[in-house]
Amino acid sequence: MSTGTGQDQFSDASEDGQSIGPLFTQLPFNHLFFTGSPQTGKAVMANCAANLTPVTLELGGKSPAIVAPDYPLQTAAERILWVKMLNAGQICTNVDYLFVPEGQEQAFITHAQRIVAQRYPDLLSGDYTAIIDQRQYDRLQAMLQDAIDQGARVVPLCPGQAGDAGRRIMPPVALLNVHDGMQVMQREIFGPLLPIRSYRNLDEVLHYINERPNPLALYLFSHSRPLQEQVLSQTLSGGVTLNDTLLHAGQHHLPFGGVGHSGMGHYHGREGFLTFSKLRPVFQQGLLRTVSFLQPPYGGLPSKMLDIMLWRNR
Known part of the structure; x- marks a missing residue:
């Protein structure tokens, strides 16, 4: 069930x-x-x-995305904004916060604003999704206000579009100057808010991720195989997509599931069949019952057979 x-x-x-x-x-x-x-x-x-x-x-949980210095920022923005705008961010494997190299924050936002303008010239047209209910809309508004009250800088990703509170259409925004005391960095967002953090070296990023509960998903944008291996070997998450977002969850031959705080167990494909089945082992004895040769008393044949078995295993 x-x-x-x-x-x-x-x-x-x-x-x-x-x-x-x-x-x-x-x-x-x-x-x-x-x-x-x-x-x-x-x-x-x-x-x-x-x-x-x-x-x-x-x-779910707070799934991070990491853009490495070697990866084209525009391409990363296109793929991150695709999932962040999909269903207005209401996806359990969505990007919950983003790491970009120090000094690249504004460049990423510039790309993001252009992308949103191209894909969603009118947030009220029906292409963009409403927040599912009033309770979740109010929660997101409170989360945004909490970030503002604690010093976050809010950057609209679709300048000039105000959304519609009556229809629960919430415009997407990037959040800069975020810190761990803010709700937006403590709880899963599940909405169109994108906190952005900068970093100087990858060790900072890995340390930050590993200090927190294991996320349901992790996204790394890098063409460097050594860097990919470093992130994969030094972090733990439910699943990973390299150089894109969300798509690992749609591969039917890959198991899907969380780890630790983000869940337990797997489903999809063969793993899903095994999860929802009871493996019932059945053994049928053949005509010759070999264990009969090992019954007591243990002198004679059983002892000789055990000696042979032990000798072969030396």
Whole structure:
């Protein structure tokens, strides 16, 4: 049984009380699959434990993107903005924050503004998605205001377009001068806000990522094989797309799932079949039962057979 959405409607057990979510996951299913926030994932897992129900959790998290100095900034911007604007950012494997080389922040934003203007000349045309409900719209507005109050610089990615609060159309913005005290750097965004951080060397980036819960996805833009191997070997995430975003989740021959705070278990392809199946081993004895030769008393034939087996394994 599967339950939940990309951004579950009860982000922790206290908000949902004893209504549908917690009660549903207390039922004795054969297997329960949940997609949502880490907070609710913990409650789901606790409920499943009471019935020893196996559980698969896809919990999202703050997935970083890294643009290396060797990679064309314009191409990176095109691919990052594709997923950040897709469904107005409401995708669990979306880019939650971005690292660019120091001094490249404004260049990235310039590319991003051009890209958004080309793809979404009118945010109200229907090509751009509304935020799913008022609660999530209010959450994103509060997250944005919290960043502003703490000194973030807000840069509109579609200057001149104001969106529509009544329809919950929220324009995309980049956030500069962000720090860890802001909600936007603490919680999964799940919306069209893009915090941008700069770095001087890759070790800074890896240290930052590794100090935080393992993300559901990680995106690296680099043509350097040694640099790719360094990031892959020194970080841990649910999945990775190199030189693009999101697409690893759409490969049916690749397993998909989180690790640690971003979830547990895999699905898609063969891994999905195994996840939702019970492997039931069956053995049928043949006409000759070889273990009969190893029954007590252990002198004679059994002892000689064990000596031969041990000798062969030397």
